[in-house]
Amino acid sequence: MKRLWGTECAPAWRAWLDRATEQIFRHPDCGAVERELLDHLEDKATDLMRIFPGLTREEAEQRALEEMGAAEELGEELARVHSPLVGELWQLTRFLIRAVLVVLAVECLWLLWKFA
Structure with a gap:
């Protein structure tokens, strides 16, 4: 191939x-x-x-x-x-980490705006 x-x-x-x-x-x-x-x-x-x-x-x-x-x-x-399952789990983990970081950033901005 x-x-x-x-x-x-x-x-x-x-x-x-x-x-x-x-x-x-x-x-x-x-x-x-x-x-x-x-x-x-x-x-x-x-x-x-x-x-x-x-x-x-x-x-x-x-x-x-x-x-x-x-x-x-x-x-x-x-x-x-290098099994497909391990690769897919790695991609899922990366997505979840990014999602958590975005949520934390939005939450911090909201708190700053609320108490400013």
Whole structure:
């Protein structure tokens, strides 16, 4: 499944990222996880090129993928953490906090107006 948030990367990385994030159903969670995994892959490839100066960029990218492990196993683990229910509860909590802040602000303004 091709994602739409446009992180540019090597084709092998794109396929691995798609497999690793395909089980995450919430768009914001999936995009954030994909960017974080991509940053980790880039850091790992850069470190490998520093440690092994003879490696080409493509070889370092391939070794970074191998060291990250199976995308499907990582995807299952990520899906447990980023379940739709947790995301929806987070959105509800944010809404409730904002509503409480608005009510408190209105109440404070009313009290200021009443006793001014």
